[in-house]
Amino acid sequence: MEDVARAAGISKGAVYLYFDSKAALFKALVESRVSPLRENFERLAVAGASDPMGTLKSLALIAARGFSNPDVVAVMRLAIGLSDRFPEITNYYREHVVERMHSIVEVSSQPPSIEAQIRVVDKPAMTRVIIGPLLFEALSVHSLKVDRGFEDPQKLIDATLISFSGGRVPRANLVRRTKA
Amino acid sequence: MEDVARAAGISKGAVYLYFDSKAALFKALVESRVSPLRENFERLAVAGASDPMGTLKSLALIAARGFSNPDVVAVMRLAIGLSDRFPEITNYYREHVVERMHSIVEVSSQPPSIEAQIRVVDKPAMTRVIIGPLLFEALSVHSLKVDRGFEDPQKLIDATLISFSGGRVPRANLVRRTKA
Amino acid sequence: MEDVARAAGISKGAVYLYFDSKAALFKALVESRVSPLRENFERLAVAGASDPMGTLKSLALIAARGFSNPDVVAVMRLAIGLSDRFPEITNYYREHVVERMHSIVEVSSQPPSIEAQIRVVDKPAMTRVIIGPLLFEALSVHSLKVDRGFEDPQKLIDATLISFSGGRVPRANLVRRTKA
Amino acid sequence: MEDVARAAGISKGAVYLYFDSKAALFKALVESRVSPLRENFERLAVAGASDPMGTLKSLALIAARGFSNPDVVAVMRLAIGLSDRFPEITNYYREHVVERMHSIVEVSSQPPSIEAQIRVVDKPAMTRVIIGPLLFEALSVHSLKVDRGFEDPQKLIDATLISFSGGRVPRANLVRRTKA
DNA sequence: CATGAATGAGGGTTCATTCAT
DNA sequence: TATGAATGAACCCTCATTCAT
Numbered sequence: 001m002e003d004v005a006r007a008a009g010i011s012k013g014a015v016y017l018y019f020d021s022k023a024a025l026f027k028a029l030v031e032s033r034v035s036p037l038r039e040n041f042e043r044l045a046v047a048g049a050s051d052p053m054g055t056l057k058s059l060a061l062i063a064a065r066g067f068s069n070p071d072v073v074a075v076m077r078l079a080i081g082l083s084d085r086f087p088e089i090t091n092y093y094r095e096h097v098v099e100r101m102h103s104i105v106e107v108s109s110q111p112p113s114i115e116a117q118i119r120v121v122d123k124p125a126m127t128r129v130i131i132g133p134l135l136f137e138a139l140s141v142h143s144l145k146v147d148r149g150f151e152d153p154q155k156l157i158d159a160t161l162i163s164f165s166g167g168r169v170p171r172a173n174l175v176r177r178t179k180a
Numbered sequence: 181m182e183d184v185a186r187a188a189g190i191s192k193g194a195v196y197l198y199f200d201s202k203a204a205l206f207k208a209l210v211e212s213r214v215s216p217l218r219e220n221f222e223r224l225a226v227a228g229a230s231d232p233m234g235t236l237k238s239l240a241l242i243a244a245r246g247f248s249n250p251d252v253v254a255v256m257r258l259a260i261g262l263s264d265r266f267p268e269i270t271n272y273y274r275e276h277v278v279e280r281m282h283s284i285v286e287v288s289s290q291p292p293s294i295e296a297q298i299r300v301v302d303k304p305a306m307t308r309v310i311i312g313p314l315l316f317e318a319l320s321v322h323s324l325k326v327d328r329g330f331e332d333p334q335k336l337i338d339a340t341l342i343s344f345s346g347g348r349v350p351r352a353n354l355v356r357r358t359k360a
Numbered sequence: 361m362e363d364v365a366r367a368a369g370i371s372k373g374a375v376y377l378y379f380d381s382k383a384a385l386f387k388a389l390v391e392s393r394v395s396p397l398r399e400n401f402e403r404l405a406v407a408g409a410s411d412p413m414g415t416l417k418s419l420a421l422i423a424a425r426g427f428s429n430p431d432v433v434a435v436m437r438l439a440i441g442l443s444d445r446f447p448e449i450t451n452y453y454r455e456h457v458v459e460r461m462h463s464i465v466e467v468s469s470q471p472p473s474i475e476a477q478i479r480v481v482d483k484p485a486m487t488r489v490i491i492g493p494l495l496f497e498a499l500s501v502h503s504l505k506v507d508r509g510f511e512d513p514q515k516l517i518d519a520t521l522i523s524f525s526g527g528r529v530p531r532a533n534l535v536r537r538t539k540a
Numbered sequence: 541m542e543d544v545a546r547a548a549g550i551s552k553g554a555v556y557l558y559f560d561s562k563a564a565l566f567k568a569l570v571e572s573r574v575s576p577l578r579e580n581f582e583r584l585a586v587a588g589a590s591d592p593m594g595t596l597k598s599l600a601l602i603a604a605r606g607f608s609n610p611d612v613v614a615v616m617r618l619a620i621g622l623s624d625r626f627p628e629i630t631n632y633y634r635e636h637v638v639e640r641m642h643s644i645v646e647v648s649s650q651p652p653s654i655e656a657q658i659r660v661v662d663k664p665a666m667t668r669v670i671i672g673p674l675l676f677e678a679l680s681v682h683s684l685k686v687d688r689g690f691e692d693p694q695k696l697i698d699a700t701l702i703s704f705s706g707g708r709v710p711r712a713n714l715v716r717r718t719k720a
Numbered sequence: 721c722a723t724g725a726a727t728g729a730g731g732g733t734t735c736a737t738t739c740a741t
Numbered sequence: 742t743a744t745g746a747a748t749g750a751a752c753c754c755t756c757a758t759t760c761a762t
Contacts, residue, residue: 081261441621
């Protein structure tokens with residue numbers, strides 16, 4: 001809390017003018033930093049029902065963008081690190097972030113047409129296979145300070161997604177690039 | 181520290197007869213719990229130079245077995261969670277676990293013959309793509325207490341590895357099953 | 361202080377427009393809530409010099425009415441509970457409430473005629489014997505939340521006063537009843 | 541808590557080696573300082589069933605002795621003063637001290653023979669009438685620092701008890717004196 | 721080798737008080 | 742007259758570490 005106060009340029013006590021408790025601050029952090037991501041996920045999952053492969057690509061891209069934001073990863077680090085002293089925080093993160101992401105990705109893997117496009121059979125595995133590599137990268141870079149990060153996260157996404165294309169790799173335009 | 185003492189059946193003070201500090205205890209924990217895994221990695225990487233695909237499969241299997249051990253995941257959780265109060269711990273974990281795993285997997289992806297077997301091009305991405313899904317699963321289950329864990333981790337490994345087989349999925353025996 | 365502000369429908373800061381400090385607010389609280397009682401005491405003591413027994417009865421009745429007011433008891437609770445952090449508050453209460461009540465009751469026990477009516481000899485004990493039972497009841501009910509309170513405080517007054525009537529208990533009209 | 545630590549000559553943190561929390565410390569304080577008194581009460585109430593008047597006298601004497609101990613009064617002051625921030629403390633005091641004293645005194649007023657000895661009719665009033673004056677004295681002296689305390693508490697007891705003797709005041713030996 | 725009592729810094733939180741607006 | 746944002750000291754409690762025994 002003191003770090004937050006210092007970062008905000010206010011006193012320790014003043015934090016409590018804005019948030020009732022550490023847990024409340026964390027929840028607000030989730031809502032402001034992570035939930036927009038989750039909402040993007042939900043929007044895409046709904047909109048992309050007819051094109052599962054494209055949807056999964058987009059989900060990966062959104063996740064990669066999210067994980068490139070140190071704040072987003074910091075929230076996860078807190079959720080993991082505070083599980084002993086603030087179970088409420090870990091619980092909130094699990095229910096509002098992790099479990100929902102699982103649901104969304106699994107839903108995106110439902111349409112029957114998917115079998116024609118994607119070779120991975122086990123749907124519950126989907127979330128792990130798509131998000132896992134990006135998560136690993138994010139934790140490595142932002143939490144563990146490994147300095148081997150990708151300058152171009154697209155490469156990691158490509159490597160992740162190639163698995164689902166059954167050999168026909170539309171390399172040139174596997175995923176639409178962002179014009180940052 | 182108190183938990184460790186209680187688990188060991190000794191007094192809090194006695195812990196300091198065996199370890200100089202919390203960081204030293206953590207390092208010993210890494211050596212006893214995580215390094216055997218890393219050594220398995222190294223052995224396999226050296227031995228399997230001629231068969232990169234088989235090597236990667238074996239690495240994934242070892243990683244999956246490691247992550248199914250709550251202790252192994254707990255060490256990682258500590259490394260992530262203590263970064264603020266004990267940077268030394270996080271640094272040690274990065275240098276002795278994460279960075280070494282990166283190196284090993286990348287080395288295993290070096291032989292020229294690999295291109296014939298594996299379609300993933302970007303070698304630095306390899307570690308993330310292989311370990312990431314298993315890491316995600318491990319953190320979800322053991323740290324965030326998500327209750328959607330796989331009963332059979334082999335399914336997750338299969339889903340992970342399928343990406344590298346170029347469509348020819350030798351499903352029956354993709355990876356040798358463990359006889360639990 | 362925040363509770364006071366909320367109850368008054370103003371902001372926390374606005375309280376300091378009316379009172380210089382918490383101690384000043386407390387003093388004003390004493391004047392508005394408790395002093396009227398004390399003034400009743402003083403009036404009765406002066407007026408009833410010729411009938412000590414009747415005077416003491418009236419004093420008890422006034423005290424009982426006062427203690428039935430949660431605000432009056434709350435002021436005493438504050439005086440007792442804040443003695444560590446705000447000694448000024450405790451001092452004020454002692455000087456302006458408790459010591460004055462002692463004086464008044466003792467004065468009311470002075471007239472020579474009293475010996476004919478009241479058998480209690482030790483005059484300093486008078487305040488305690490008259491006020492004590494009512495105080496006990498008030499603290500029990502309003503501060504300690506004991507749920508054995510009297511619905512009819514008159515019974516307690518009767519029991520208290522009976523001691524002074526020397527056996528001739530004019531039960532029917534020992535003290536004039538209030539028409540609640 | 542800091543005051544307790546200082547009084548004990550140890551550090552603030554060391555208090556928690558002996559007591560789990562502030563509430564636990566308070567409860568231990570009740571058991572060590574107040575419960576012996578309560579047990580005396582209970583013993584007397586049981587033993588003195590055949591002589592209610594004598595029993596009540598003894599109860600008053602024990603209460604007076606207890607209240608002359610600043611620690612005993614300090615515990616009550618805490619129970620009253622901490623009701624906002626530590627309701628658990630107030631609740632414990634109510635249940636383990638106040639309500640039990642009520643019960644004991646009322647039980648002591650049950651025997652049929654009492655009517656011959658004591659004129660007070662309303663039994664629930666008994667506790668207040670006996671304990672109240674002593675409580676008032678104790679709070680005045682030890683909490684509010686009134687300097688009008690009785691040097692000889694026996695006088696207060698006498699004044700309290702005289703009410704029950706129906707006019708026949710065995711002044712010389714109303715209650716056995718303590719040889720302090 | 722082992723204890724257990726003790727410490728002191730820091731954690732999250734509350735609250736009386738101040739002050740620019 | 743009134744606000745509301747802000748402070749800073751104090752509060753209860755935890756925990757890595759030390760040390761006499």
